[in-house]
Amino acid sequence: MSDLLERLRGRGWRMTAQRRVVAEVLDGEHVHLTADEVHARAVAKLPEISRATVYNTLGELVSLGEVLEVATDRRAKRYDPNAHRPHQHLVCARCGAIRDVHPTGNPLSDLPDSERFGFAVSDVEVTYRGICPSCAAA
Amino acid sequence: MSDLLERLRGRGWRMTAQRRVVAEVLDGEHVHLTADEVHARAVAKLPEISRATVYNTLGELVSLGEVLEVATDRRAKRYDPNAHRPHQHLVCARCGAIRDVHPTGNPLSDLPDSERFGFAVSDVEVTYRGICPSCAAA
DNA sequence: TAGCCAAGTCAGACATTGTCTAAGTCAGGT
DNA sequence: ACCTGACTTAGACAATGTCTGACTTGGCTA
Known part of the structure; x- marks a missing residue:
């Protein structure tokens, strides 16, 4: 899904190290991560990335329709990279x-x-x- | 739904002013209140009732199957007194x-x-x- | 290549919702 | 009426997410 990075660039996203890392985390594992799990994996690749940036980026990906929010429990929201096939x-x-x-x-x-x-x-x-x-x- | 109070007594509930008030609030309006809204309405009838008691009581009502938890958004849970007809x-x-x-x-x-x-x-x-x-x- | 500046990022404070604790109170049986 | 364990309380704590205001930087322009 470096497609994803391409699509985002095409939509006028300014490409930063932080956004690339978040997109890679979502791309890397087709599971349903919480925001904090995304943050933890992002920190492993880019230690100085902040929680706020991860939240912002996830929110943008959701607005763009590239990622879905899933709320199967009343705990943390989860993020589903499988946004292009209804399920x-x-x-x-x-x-x-x-x-x-x-x-x-x-x-x-x-x-x-x-x-x-x-x-x-x-x-x-x-x-x-x-x-x-x-x-x-x- | 003073039925509700009857059923609860029948199940060995110790009846207290606080529990009665919470049950009355849920009975009174067939809407989907949040815990805080239930608390606000309960305070109007019994000023010294605490938040913790409202949470406890709602949790018990849910365990007893008398009330359903509804999580339609990622905000507060809502409580649905219509627990006896699937919907x-x-x-x-x-x-x-x-x-x-x-x-x-x-x-x-x-x-x-x-x-x-x-x-x-x-x-x-x-x-x-x-x-x-x-x-x-x- | 340098300079600019709006977009992006940061740390950390704050907000919301809910849970837990320890001490006090009370319902209901004897 | 009295006892006892269930119930209630205030407030601290926890989990998740949002906001703020200062700082940094991607990418355009020349």
Whole structure:
């Protein structure tokens, strides 16, 4: 995903060492990191990067639609680099592990007009919860 | 819902003024209050009630299954007294208004086995997002 | 290549939401 | 009425995120 860096440059992003590092962290592991985890990994590559910059950069990536915010629990937001293919999340109720999943059908069509109360409904988030195999084994 | 007080007594709850007030607040308005809003309304009826007690009591009501926690944004949790009829939520992306909705179909059946990764999936939360009529008008 | 300056970064204070602690209070059984 | 453990309290603490105001720098211009 050095594509990502290209796209950002194309959108007029000023390229700095800090932004490159944050983008690389997200690119490097296709997991769902919290802001603090992103910060920790970024510090490993660029020790003087600050928390504020990581938050700012993540916020910008979200605004640009390059990264998704995921809030599967009430703890820290997580950042999902898989922003270009619609998907939902499956979360382990015990350990918090998160998987991207692709349900069949369109959940939007399950909400009849009579249940929309005049809202212009544009989006739906689905979070499946259960116990993951390793927690079930333990 | 003085039913609620009955049910709680039946479950061996020690009945205190504080718990009664919290239960009354939730009963009184079928909206989705945050813990702080519950606290504010509780203080109006019982000035010396503490924040900790409100949090404790809400937590107990949730454990007992009498109230649901709703996390439609990354701000404060909200508490939904409508715990006895399964439903999902429709949220205004602009003002945060929340409505209970009842989609057709069962979203659980939209997740094929091949997308369950060995999880024992037991629950699903759906949050619809859109613009409510009054925000659309403004 | 040098100089400029708005965009970007920084450390750390602050805000919000929620949890914990230790001491005091009270509901309800005897 | 009295006891006792459950309940409540004020406030400290914790986790996450936002803001501020001074400093730094990417990349344009010449």
